[in-house]
Amino acid sequence: MKKSTLTKLAGTGFAIVLAVSGYLFLHQSGNTSARASASPPPVPVSAGVAETKDVPVLVRGLGTVQAFKTVTIKARVDGQIVKVLFKEGQDVTAGTPLFQIDPRPYQATLDSATAAKSRNEALLLGAQLDLERYSKLTGSGFQSRQSVDQQQATVDGLKGSIAVDQAAIDTAKLNLSYTDIRAPIDGRTGQLLVDLGNLVQSSQSTSLVSITQIKPIFVNFTVPQDYAEAIRHNQAATPLAVYAYASDDRTLLAKGEVSLIDNQIDVATGTLRMKATFQNSDEALWPGEFVNVRLVLSTKHDAVTVPQRAIMQGPSGYYAYVIRPDGTVERRDVETSGMQDDIAIVEKGIAAGEKIVVDGQYRLSNGALVKVDTAAPAAAPSAKPPAALAAPTPRAG
Secondary structure, eight states, rough: OHHHHHHHHHHHHHHHHHHHHHHHHHHHHHHHHHHHSSSSOOEEEEEEOEEEEEEEEEEEEEEEEEEEEEEEESSOOEEEEEEEEEEETTTTTTTOOEEEEEOHHHHHHHHHHHHHHHHHHHHHHHHHHHHHHHHHTTTSSSSSSHHHHHHHHHHHHHHHHHHHHHHHHHHHHHHHHHHHEOSSSSSEEEOOOTTTTTTEEEEEEEEEEEEEEEEEEEEEEEEEEGHHHHHHHHHHHOOOOEEEEOOSSEEEEEEEEEEEEEEEETTTTEEEEEEEOOTHHHHHOOOOOOEEEEEEEEEEEEEEEGGGOOEEEEEEEEEEEEEEEBBEEEEEEEEEEEETTTEEEEEEEETOEEEEEEEEEEGOOTBBBHHHHHHHOOOOOSSSOOOBBOOOOOOOO
């Protein structure tokens, strides 16, 4: 009796277990089917639009600012400095007084030469009168021909002495003028190297001060030799524009023009040396400063541009995601000719007006559904002055 009862209970429990297991299996299968039939949620992305614009074709180089003119002021006569007539760092024009060397010794020399000339001029006047009298008395026999010739020699000697005196006067005046030292060019004075009261000598190489002209100013720079032919060809048509940027490679300092293409290529570096002239009216460029240079080689008209962040690099090259009208994306291979100022120049693969994904590409695949984030739109291509062309920045993916 007990055995029969236990057998019935075991059969009943087994049936309950089977029923529960069947229910759980059916419920789980239903959920799995529901999840399989549901579409994945759209991927949030930021979008931009391909635009056409004129883009400069640029060549990048590293340059050094050079003063337009540099003059080192030195003494041309010996003496003590009695006046310093400028301040260090002062802007001066040509003819501005800078120093005065004690002029008294040179004034005395000038006075002595002037007096000597006056004395010889008086002697010459008397000798000429005697010569005239001797010449008149020669015919009557009261004066010999020898006396007349001797008197003529005296007159000629005095004329020579007067010429020597005049040369001494001119030299004395020149030396006296050298005591007044003036600026030979427009520019800015540097550090004062000799103080008031010092004795200077022309035979020594001591510099008093230097003056540099910085308006206009030069920038010397080099570019790869591969651009030499294009540069010379385009420069012949019109002077090429040059932009000088600060060391951060973003701050535009000045705009100038190419003024010199060197007559040879540096065989050691394979670069072409060039020089550009900048007006530098705001003194943004300073002699000796290192700058980043962009040479505008030409202008590419109606180029298709997209934000640089939209371009990614894969195993087969560069690509971008184009947003279709239905909200899905198409992975499209692209060809670029360069990137500058966060702008990529697209040669092939994207047409003007097409909407492209700028941020959020890492979660995308071909045909994925996207949701454009309107709260943080993609930045438009930069409109600041041109920066250098560079190779596209690779991204994983």
